[in-house]
Amino acid sequence: MRIIDPFTRLPIKINPPRIIIFSYLSVILLGTILLSLPIATQGEGSTGFLNALFTATSAVCVTGLIVVNTASHWSLFGQITILILIQIGGLGFMTLSTLGFMLVGKRITFSERLLIKEDIGNLTYSGLVRLVRYVLALTFTVEAAGAFLLFLSFQNQMETMRAIWFAIFHAVSAFCNAGFDIFGNSLEAFTGDAGINLIFTSLIIIGGLGFTVIRDLMGNVKGKKFSFRMLSLHSKMVILITVLLLVIGSVLVFAFEFTNSATMGDLAITDKLTASFFLSVTPRTAGFNTVPTGALNVNTLFLLIILMFIGASPCSTGGGIKTTTLGAIVTNVVSFLRGDDDYNVLERRLNKEIIDRAVAIVFISAVIVILSTIILSITESAEFIDVLFESVSAFGTVGLSTGITGGLSRPGRLMIILTMLTGRIGPLTLVISLGNINSAKKSFRYAQEDIMIG
Template sequence: MRPNERFDLNNLTPAQILSLGYLVIILIGAILLSLPIATASGKSMPFIDALFTATSATAVTGLIVENTSIFFSIFGQVVIMVLIQIGGLGIMTMSTLFAFLVGKKITLKERLIIQADLDQFQLSGLIRLVRYVLLVTFMIEGTGALILFTRLIQEYSLGKALYLSVFHAISAFNNAGFDLFGNSLEGFTGDITINLVITTLIILGGIGFAVIAELYSGKRKFKDYSLQTKLVLSVTAFLIVIGTVVFFFLEYSNPETMGGLSFGKKALASYFLSITPRTAGFNTVPTGALKSSTLFFVIILMFIGASPGSTGGGVKTTTFGALFAVVYAMVTGRSDVELFKRRLAKEVIFKALSIIMISLLLIVAVTMVLTITENMKFLDLFFETVSAFGTVGLSTGVTGELSVIGKLLITITMFAGRVGPLTLALAIGRKEETANIRYPEEKILVG
């Protein structure tokens, strides 16, 4: 960061820098994917489809208009893999930075400017942090790939097994959900190794770097952890358990999903199904064959999503936890909103509320336009929209059949779902205490 770049930075907000960065990467990816060498057939794909795929990969969403394993060449697949890694790392690094800045009075922009100006130590601290994120990412992905390899070598040649292991370890840890098997992980529904490795990678990628760092810091007792870590771990555990139980009962006798499996494999498939909506997007049972009730529950999990400072999307586990704390405080008549014997700041509660409301508004608006432009079932379109917004990538199978407007809309939703909540959080963090007039308070009756 040279001093002469300082004025440009000064003109752009961090939110704009982030969005612009993503946009540039997506456009480069789209151009590469629209080249003839990117496809197996050697014929270039329509630009709207290339744009859709590049956005889906960079936003680590995983919605696809073409089967990744069949349609793309190795070149195309590697482009997708690199986009996933850049997208996942980018969001993880950026949001981890923000996570470490939480509670500090200065904004990232101010910090960047400060660093450019005077504070060499701070800058080296940031670089150290980014290096640490990279190191942990590659260690986890490497370990995951290694274990996947021991299983896949039983079915594939050495080179193919290695390639598949690396691709899926990256795709899982970055919560991208892209696969090279053609039918996601439906060929491994009851496979314990694949299921446990993939779900563990998803969970580690989804709980956020700050939590991983704190877990690794040597603190032994739960009560010693920060509120953030306590909340992330509790909500994550809660959602996994409740999801597993609910899906097990709802799909128990569905012949098209897990009806034909043994008791243990039903439990495994339910466990996988409870983890993948937040927000990996792999599937071991066909999503389109799930019951309406199951799909609706999946939608809720997709909306909640993963944890801050992670590769996952959604409104985030902490947002969800904060809301429950607010509702609990209200119902029990307390004036303080409390979680694990800590008081939540008013700003945090407002931020959580705003994120949920704006997300709901976006989903409602997109779903409504889709119900106009597409001639498809409401639940499928609703599902697709939440999946795109939460960068999940699960689909009941309508993605490829969307109209051009539909594809464009889902592309924008993926982009908004990726950079949106974060930039929103940023924008909100940047309080302008410049209002000179403070209006008198007046009550209204709600509800």
């Protein structure tokens, strides 16, 4: 990729996707080394390279799939290492690097701005440093507030220092949509605790909306009455799709699991509503669960697979194909059915390049999930729905599992590691990094010929 530096007017040759991938691989490798140390485990000896690699990848990719129990296997050193990896993965490597540059007074070059734009998925180069400052301030503020509220809830259940550590760990894990827990059974002990559920879901939703949307929302209400119409098209689409998915997910989960005694069947009606809402929030790449995931009905598992594949929103801590990608695909279909030449949505017109990008993301993502599922179906002896669920959970960086993760074979674990990494980096970024895609227009066009479809 050849780009002109606007500051020096000199050409620079850089492949941002490859550098981003190399950065994440470097962090994962460092995390693997640290988690392989005997000091990282509670028992004697080390964890082993593959298990440490799996855990480090899951943490950096903010997934939450685990092959060893985080609470009982890892020591305080190991848990702190995991927490740092989650924070790096949630914010993005270049965001934290920019923080380091700002602390030492280093000027942010255009090449570094290019990497920041690629890492956080922003549309333009303008205001990137300001956006990074906002991302950092918002992240640490929300995580601190979440930790404080969780501490107030935990302090009556455990000693003070333990409550502080549990509050910090789970606040960061929830906001970064990581799904790691140090309770040992996720949040199954808090199924009917409305306060804990509200804190976790709030952190997950805020982290999954996207930093640009939150900034747009806060800027819209600052000093004046809130107006939805004044928001950007991106923010409108993210909010509408997010609300729609949460409502539909909650209603369907409530209906599907209403009589399932292994999950919600024996709960009071208010607890069923709370659990249903939580279960519609957590597949949006968070990975926590308040009811046993492996005991869910097949139709509920399939619903969660759809929600996990969609995931969170761009410029957020979540994964998946993203809500706006879904919105662009739906806009494309609606425009075709109406016979419109333009892609109109919410009184705005989308660029055809956005539609093409959305189609490419969905197609590549589906291929990745299909390949992962096929390979796991060969290497593992689990049911197909469990294997498909595991693959989508890894790709969407969700972390929910029906319980097969710990029993995966070595090839299966390696496949999930690759799937998690692909999901965190982004399918389109990965494809671009592997090839030499030239964005320049061709000087010729081939003759047109039609084919039959449908």
